[in-house]
Amino acid sequence: MIRLEDVSFRYRAAKDPALRDVTCHIRPGELVGLLGRSGAGRSTLAATLNGTIPHLVRGDLTGCVRIDGEDIRTKRPRDLADRIGFVFQDFEAQLFSTNVSLEVAFGPENLGVDRAEIARRVERCLGMVRLSHLSHKAPAALSGGQKQRLALASILALEPKILVLDEPTSDLDPAGRRELLDAIRSLRQAGDLTLLMIDPETDEMGWADRLIILDGGRIAMDGSPAALWDRGDELDALGVKGFTLAKLGRHLGLAERWPDAESAAEAIRLGGWQAVAGAAERLRAADGAHHQGEILLEVEDLIHRYPDGTEALGGVSCGIRRGEFVAILGQNGSGKTTLVKHLNGILAPTAGDIRLAGQSLRGQPATVLSRRVGLVFQNPDHQIFAERVWDEVAFGPRLQGLSEADARRRVEEALDAVGLGGLGDMDPFILTKGSRQRVAVASTLATKPEVIILDEPTTGLDYRELQGMMALIQRLNAAGHTIVIITHAMDIAAAYARRVILMQGGRILRDGPTRDVFADEACIGPTGLTPPPVVQVGNRLGIPALTLDELVSGLTRDVGAQGRGGAEASPGPRASDIGPGTARS
């Protein structure tokens, strides 16, 4: 079906090749997950499959890519469109039609399919992704998950036998992610589709037939999820986070493969493990008393209506104390970003009030407030404009009217803090996404705000970059900055935030210590969010653990079984979950 032989590719103007001697064969009907750190060559490999490389992207391609025996060099992507479909990460850029039906019809129209058949395909494909009821809606009016499913349907209408999905879920919230994956699963059951999916996480790809992990443009690992299940250390070293539940199993000396938290908890119980007496109390005690600093930011009965009448916030009240680390969670459209845009004066409340250290923000312009409350936007490319990293970071301090010497000191400090010290002369546009995100954080940091708000700081980062970014944020918190993050990554909220604000439909559904909120799955459920696997296992075993370390230390094996005690009895190295083991001690 797909056959790559000694494929190498170097982008024009790049020094090193992005792919090196890749040889692999993908069989019909296979579901292949393609993983690797950023820059490992995943998207490049995918782009060779439908001829985007070499036809639309310039560079040196050597070796041979064959689809059904045909060399892609002889075919442009549009000529392969009815054989190999491509769904991209950025769903906004893929949709351009007036309504949902016409979006799906666009592909078959290009191929000259007759009208009656197009109508049939539109109906069938919208049914497959469960969007039939929205056929007359404008794509722009759909949620993220619906948009990505529409992008999928618009490709399916070309009836390809191979489907390539390039990080299709990265920009989606957890519910949108689940909706898309459900749609893909049912496709698999319905037909003999061959699927190649790029995804950052093994935990999301456990249902694949085969996982290929790239590193430095080469295939580093290639095997079924079962075969890679307990090779977490190797995966971690390749910048891909290994299976979380596998790591848990290894610490407990249980090697079998668990599909979900439910079965993991069951197996752990059957393996003779149980909660240490008083584990919950011990964990709660370790959290210390609830944060007692003065209230720095106070939101009172905040209502926000957009000019078109949509109510984005319907009466939100909360107080954020100095030195806290708060995560705001919720689906897209639940009002998270609208809320934080009020905290630095970008948006003005329709009703209600916000106070910073007791003083109302009303009438204070964002330009002044930005010195005290820094907001780092989700996409660093929405703000980076300078040709040098240095000038980008110096932008804020210079606007504050600092002297060049003071600005210089601020920039140096900020660059050091984000780990970009000495790189001031770099052109930000050639940095990786993770580094650009750091530049954005540094440029906020250089204005020395008391509060730093980060909207989705880890989107698009690989496992290693993500850990670096979170370690940085944690350092800033330890240095006295009050931190508020918006995130869809539940494991990050669990490992780092001490307090969670759960939003739904423009209101706060729950606000409390992370441990308590995550222990209450019944409360989280209706928002479409689920706690990370480790937390779920813990909840089923009666241990309100937030990290792997905490869970392992809260378990003990029955007397009579081998050994006693918790973590001491477990073989292998210390648990290395997403968060640092010391996150909350």
Next chain:
Amino acid sequence: MNLFLYLDRDSPVHRLDPRTKLFLMLGSFAVAVLFFAPTPLLLLLGVLLVYGALGRALGNLRRIWVLLLSIAAVSIVSWSIFAGGSTPLVWRATREGFLYGIGAAVKIVSMIISGLVFLSTTKTEEIVLGLIRLRVPFQAAFAFSLAIRMVPTIIGTAVTVTEAQRSRGLDTESGGPLARLRTYIPLLVPIFLHTLRNTDQLAKALESRGFGARRERTSLLTIGFQARDVVALALGTMTVGVFVAARFAW
């Protein structure tokens, strides 16, 4: 927030062939440029408002009224002062300049409203089909429709970028002309680059959907002249005729 203008409704104007609506719009433009006096232009505006109401498109006015009012205000004030004339009104403003300013304002507002009604009642795919029937090559017609689609996307990017830079302390609202020009650089660079990147993505997405794969392209939508198009074109021609006659005969 939906920034696209098309309103998915059923109205007599929606049901017209896109070519008919295109001709009606061009006719209204022709009338608008023919006149300078306020009275006939106000009449034209009245006709267009009736047309828009028939098309149930006037709701979109709510989204651009600030723009329309500011254009009108700038036009009236500046023409009053600078157009010259013999009858003084207040300060340097003259009665002739004032009337001319009103005319100019109504002219621009009428043309914007005419375009608004067209875009509010016609899908871009219909515009493409209409243009193809008018012998415009598909590629060119599609590029035109993409340009229409890009406007809201770019506005959306511009809003986000402005918010991001204001969050860093950029003051976009005060300062002299030179200072303000300088504040635009941090806005324009990211907007431009983001749009460029989007366009690149779009090109790949279009290829993967088979864009340009075949010479003959089919279409799910169909268009065609109906009796109602004949009626609309007749009414339109008559209206334009009356205006033209009024301009040159009386």
